[in-house]
Amino acid sequence: MTVNVEMVKCGCADCVCIVTPGKAVEAEGRSFCSDSCAQHHADGDGCEHAGCACHG
Structure with a gap:
């Protein structure tokens, strides 16, 4: 089974942004x-x- 993640939450705890892993x-x-x-x-x-x- 393969899972493709297209978007992840920013690693900053206070940030609400999502980002494409490649960018x-x-x-x-x-x-x-x-x-x-x-x-x-x-x-x-x-x-x-x-x-x-x-x-921050």
């Missing part, structure tokens, strides 16, 4: 929607996607 930013074994999320919002920046207010 995700990979860090710490997880998939993130942006560099900001992957770097745990070190600069206080959000992911800047419409409708998402995450800042």
Whole structure:
């Protein structure tokens, strides 16, 4: 049996974004929607996607 995952939730706990695994930013074994999320919002920046207010 084969399962194809087309979308996953961003690895950032506060983020509501979903991302295609092939286009995700990979860090710490997880998939993130942006560099900001992957770097745990070190600069206080959000992911800047419409409708998402995450800042780590």
